[in-house]
Amino acid sequence: MATIGFIGLGNMGGPMLANLVKAGHTVRAFDLSADALARAETAGASRADTAAAAADGADVVITMLPAGQHVRAVYMGEGGVIGAARSGALLIDCSTIDVDSARAVATAASDAGLLMVDAPVSGGVGGAEAGTLTFMVGGPDAAVEAAHPILEIMGKAVVHAGGSGTGQAAKICNNMMLGIQMLSVCEAFMLAKRLGLDAQKLFDVSSKASGQCWSLTTYCPVPGPVPTSPANRDHAPGFTATMMLKDLKLAQDAAATNDAATPMGAAAAGLYSLFCNQGHGGMDFSGIIRMIDGQS
Structure with a gap:
């Protein structure tokens, strides 16, 4: 010991x-x-x-x-x-x-x-x-x-x-992917809502199809399909929006320093910055679905 x-x-x-x-x-x-x-x-x-x-x-x-x-x-x-x-x-x-x-x-x-x-x-x-x-x-x-x-x-x-430093490089690259993927899942569920497609039905399809990702199958941002996700706890954090924004900013700083093109990462950082500036930084990062849905 x-x-x-x-x-x-x-x-x-x-x-x-x-x-x-x-x-x-x-x-x-x-x-x-x-x-x-x-x-x-x-x-x-x-x-x-x-x-x-x-x-x-x-x-x-x-x-x-x-x-x-x-x-x-x-x-x-x-x-x-x-x-x-x-x-x-x-x-x-x-x-x-x-x-x-x-x-x-x-x-x-x-x-x-x-x-x-x-x-x-x-x-x-x-x-x-x-x-x-x-x-x-x-x-x-x-x-x-x-x-x-x-x-x-x-x-x-x-x-x-x-x-040395490659652990940090892996983390910021991984979380840039996560931030982008969560936004894509949120957008898809909100589009489905407006098309009259039930959220559970979209989950049943996408969780077994090419849209499958961790943000969908483990951390689904709408209540119901994944009972353990923060969506079923009013988006109380596991991982706050503020922390996601921090990681996205780290990725953008690294991209700028190393001349890497990350336009989707930049867009994700901008959206999470807006969400946090609206006073939601302490909410789980999956709670950004509320902003995408037009909720306050």
Whole structure:
């Protein structure tokens, strides 16, 4: 069993930490939120007063943070993880951030004699709670091999995408596809509604035909066809519209930097920006069907 420092205990980090504790690991938790720390203690973790204290002497340090600037600060800033971690420790960043930040932090970790992987996740809060996340992992072979046993506690699939930063590249490409696909499914159901085609009948056809995709068969944006989808909970989030917009913006920034044409991704980012600006950022991203339907 390992001693693990876990930094960032939000909607995803909290349940991920709980699964590590259930597996028998000793976990020291840090977050700026007192409520999040209290939940971590209830799950069986101990409380650290700073990020450096969580990392001090730990075998593994895991972070789940909002954006690249937070990851840079926590790892490379004054009192950061890289300065506090013991030699040879394994660092796992599960945040979804820009590729440049991921590579900058990985280089700093390597220079300090530490192993590091970027390991963003797919699967949402439900996957975090169930331990069924998919990890897209970037980093050197030795670091990825060391990370596998830890990641497998929290997820059902661990895919080594390549060198440092490629986990982030895989995540933003995947979520750009997801954002575009969800919009296409929403548009199709709203067209069907206006054509007098029952939503269940469209689902029955498309789930077995060429329109089949995860946004339809697992996360259907209309109530009924998929009982576990957020549409049956008034679009309460699994994965918020704000988080989808963040990932779409990361994809657009990467496309601009690397001269990649992503017109559908740009259109998706624009629509999710409009939806969030209407005050719906805290709703599940599938809730954008309401805007497409003309609802307020």
